[in-house]
Amino acid sequence: MSAISSPAQPETGDTATPPPASAAEIDASCRAPLLLLFVCAALWLLTASGFGLVATLKFHSPDFLANCAWFTYGRVHPASLDALVYGFAAQAGLGVLLWLVCHLGRTRLDFRPGIVAGILLWNVGVKLGILGILAGENTGFEWLETPRYALVTMFGAYLLIGLGAMRTFHQRREPGLYISQWFLLAAVFWFPWIFSAAGFLLAAKPVRGAMQAVVDAWYFNNLTKVWLGFIGLAAIFYFIPKLAKRPLHSHYLGIFIFWTLALFGSWGGIPMGAPLPAWIPALSTVAAVLTLVPVLGVAMNVRGTAAGECSALARNPSARFILFSVAAYVIAGLSTAITSVYGVSEVTNFTWLVPAQTQLFLYGFFAMAMFGSIYLIVPRLLGVEFSPRLVGLHFWLAALGIVIYAVPLAVGGVVQGTALNLGSGPFFDIMRSSLTFLRASTTGDLLMALGHLVFLLNLAGLLARVARQALRQACADNLKPAEATP
């Protein structure tokens, strides 16, 4: 321990620097803010599922809730997506990010009141945004639908949380940087940059004409491929070596992934045939194909780390989530690269394959990595273990859910795209027949919703157990002296 902390002394130049915090101290400092983040994230996830189910049921019966403006498809659908991204993904991601920053830097969480205030404000912002969308104040930009007042609230809230992450990172007692810290620090900055740039250019001072579509695509691609990608990969590169009990296969491959993902991941997102100067979709396609480099890098690095340990890892229910998320990341990356190629995009663009890919990335990769991380982090915060059976139940519901959601939609998208673009059948007939696939995917939606319920109940059950123990302890402590006095 002293061998590690001594080189840190000249670096900070401060003789009064405290020694590296112990894991228990770190977890104690993280407890309140992180539990708040994770419980809020779980609640938003369930909300997103609820809205998503309402939206998908409209394809079973168009009249379902049709006379209520607040629940028309064009409002609940974006409400569901934004609840998933800003309510769940952002909060779960930030919770995991803060915990990793503390543990990798061996320092307590700093600026906690600010972080808690930020979390509360973020939830107010997301709630305002979702209500705004339902009330018809959608900005009209996909993935940035929340109205201006919600954007400003969320930005302010993020600054508070991000400042906490920065200060904690700055106080780290570990001089060397692990690869996850590269991803995490970049993620801390990446979000406010893209969020403020896109918010300014779309909501505050809108750019003219088709430029709005360019900025929106740029924002969405950065948000998912880079920001969520960085946080998810940081968790994967931290937990896979921990669980496999061996060091990461290659640190330098990790750094290579960081650079290539930051470079190629931030350029894609505009399909061929878009009404823009041709170099924009062309460059976008090149970047999307080159994203294969970091994706394959991730596959190699995880394979090198976990080789031979996979079956042992799969016995741990939390590790199963993380392995699933790696697989989903690779599949989503491959399919994005393939479907952005000129001839393939011609068929698959605008079909059901598009939401299938997005959900595979957001849910199969990111949410699964977060579930696994949360199941590994929360027991350390509370000192109580999850029931492996219930975690396993959540895993199977979530894994089957995303597979049954994404596979029919992907197949349906290809069938629909082929019929639409290479055949000549009437549009409405093709759409009608493609609905069969969408209806099949509703089963996946239902399973995922059940999984989310189990997730929330797992968290709530653990908290209730801890609260009961604390209460019993407090009663015992208070009663003892009373008995002893006479």
Added chain:
Amino acid sequence: MNPGPLLFLASFFMMSVSWLGFVLMPQLQIGRQGQVDVDGQLYPPMRPGMARQGEQVYRANGCFYCHTEQVRPKGYGSDVARGWGGRPGVVQSVAQDYLYDRPVMLGSQRIGPDLANIGDRQTNELLLLLHIYNPQLTMPKSVMPPYKFLFETRKLMPGEQLSTNALPVGDANPGEEVLPTDDARALAAYLVSLHSDSILFETPPPPAPATNAPGAATNAPASGAAAK
């Protein structure tokens, strides 16, 4: 050495590269477009006020989650073959068409047909209103949900005639009439205003017959063609 600032600069650099290349460069190229003169008329024209209000109804109700407003070039997908195109040449939708869209709603999925030129295909506002009220009345195979909340049902006084703008719907009770609200009429006006069919420099008319223009799949405007 403290690697923190280096890492900050590195991610700032990557972020700036992406912003410069994918936001600033397009902005310099198409961000300052203005109206162009097409045979003495300015294109694109400003939408009439009613249509501009309808654009906000279209936005508020998220119509763009199921309908795109972009036609891909002839030969790329079957957009033109399905009659969604508005221009005789190869190139269809171009950046110029969206100059006055607030916001621009290109859409990313086609659960319903493309609407970039719906104003060319359907000019009868009453039929559009009927379709919005209950899509299955006009297109029995449509999967679109009804938007009855954009309409109001009014009781007729005994002996009162139907209003002139009442919808001819069969499912209304006798003694009642279905009237479009301002929102519905604005939305119909917006849909009728949707057409991008002017021939521009970047969307040349087809050349003399039997010659297939090379580079058919690009839709680069003037400066883009020069840069590429």
